[in-house]
Amino acid sequence: MTDRAAIVTGASSGIGLAVARMLATEGHAVTLVARRREKLEAAYEALRADGLAVQRVAADVGDEDDVVRAVSAHRDAYGRLDVLVNNAGLGIAAPIGELNTKRMDIQLNTNLRSIPLFYRESVAMLTAAGAEHGNALVVNTASIAGKQGQAWLSIYSATKFGIVGFTEAMNKELGGLGIKSTALCPAWVDTPMTDFVKRRVPPEAMIQTSDIVASVRMLLSLSPGCVVPEIVFQAPTGGALT
Numbered sequence: 001m002t003d004r005a006a007i008v009t010g011a012s013s014g015i016g017l018a019v020a021r022m023l024a025t026e027g028h029a030v031t032l033v034a035r036r037r038e039k040l041e042a043a044y045e046a047l048r049a050d051g052l053a054v055q056r057v058a059a060d061v062g063d064e065d066d067v068v069r070a071v072s073a074h075r076d077a078y079g080r081l082d083v084l085v086n087n088a089g090l091g092i093a094a095p096i097g098e099l100n101t102k103r104m105d106i107q108l109n110t111n112l113r114s115i116p117l118f119y120r121e122s123v124a125m126l127t128a129a130g131a132e133h134g135n136a137l138v139v140n141t142a143s144i145a146g147k148q149g150q151a152w153l154s155i156y157s158a159t160k161f162g163i164v165g166f167t168e169a170m171n172k173e174l175g176g177l178g179i180k181s182t183a184l185c186p187a188w189v190d191t192p193m194t195d196f197v198k199r200r201v202p203p204e205a206m207i208q209t210s211d212i213v214a215s216v217r218m219l220l221s222l223s224p225g226c227v228v229p230e231i232v233f234q235a236p237t238g239g240a241l242t
């Protein structure tokens with residue numbers, strides 16, 4: 001069995017891919033989860049080409065059966081789970097008067113509902129890791145929109161506020177088992193998700209995926225008695241998205 005293992009959702013792009021690469025480079029066997037097969041395959045091949053221990057599971061985290069299948073594939077391959085990164089997410093902007101129920105449900109299911117499902121399926125493995133070293137870690141990617149409600153991104157904001165609250169509850173419920181949870185709350189990060197805004201906000205002025213990676217590395221280095229429940233990443237001039 002491997003010494004350390006991790007699951008990263010949304011691992012085919014942006015923040016998830018950068019965090020998965022760091023975890024694999026630092027000795028974790030990593031299950032990469034994302035929805036679109038082609039993108040996931042490209043990420044998987046790139047990590048494998050660098051000699052990293054990864055497997056990929058194409059899954060829609062908004063689908064309960066897919067979540068069960070992804071965690072089960074991880075358990076079968078690696079037999080343990082030290083780090084769970086619930087990162088898959090998307091935002092669909094719309095004024096509230098034009099709210100589309102299907103688009104709302106996609107955001108609720110992908111960004112928020114998926115996270116308790118991943119905890120439920122993973123908690124036995126996380127508990128075993130927590131008992132072994134007191135530092136099982138769950139990182140939940142929220143957003144600055146989970147700290148400050150954003151106009152026209154109201155559903156996205158609601159999902160991200162939900163993640164922050166759920167993360168707090170998980171620390172109260174699982175902290176005593178050596179399972180620590182952290183919500184990451186960044187403003188604009190230079191990833192494909194922010195391509196639409198890059199003519200107005202230059203990518204080099206945004207938070208970098210390396211900043212998110214540095215924060216996860218820091219979380220992994222903490223002693224068993226220390227939990228960081230959330231980290232807010234903002235532009236030097238303030239916390240707004242722009």
Ligand SMILES: NC(=O)c1ccc[n+]([C@@H]2O[C@H](COP(=O)([O-])OP(=O)(O)OC[C@H]3O[C@@H](n4cnc5c(N)ncnc54)[C@H](OP(=O)(O)O)[C@@H]3O)[C@@H](O)[C@H]2O)c1
Nearest residue numbers: 010012013014015035036060061088089143188189191193
């Ligand atoms: N970039 C920012 O400015 C920013 C700021 C704050 C928070 N965030 C959050 O950071 C997280 C990662 O975003 P990113 O910026 O790295 O975006 P990204 O480059 O677009 O990556 C998003 C990842 O999530 C996956 N994904 C989306 N829906 C999925 C689903 N239903 N099932 C499985 N995988 C799914 C995508 O895979 P597929 O393409 O296969 O669907 C992709 O791997 C998101 O939760 C986002 O809300 C981003």
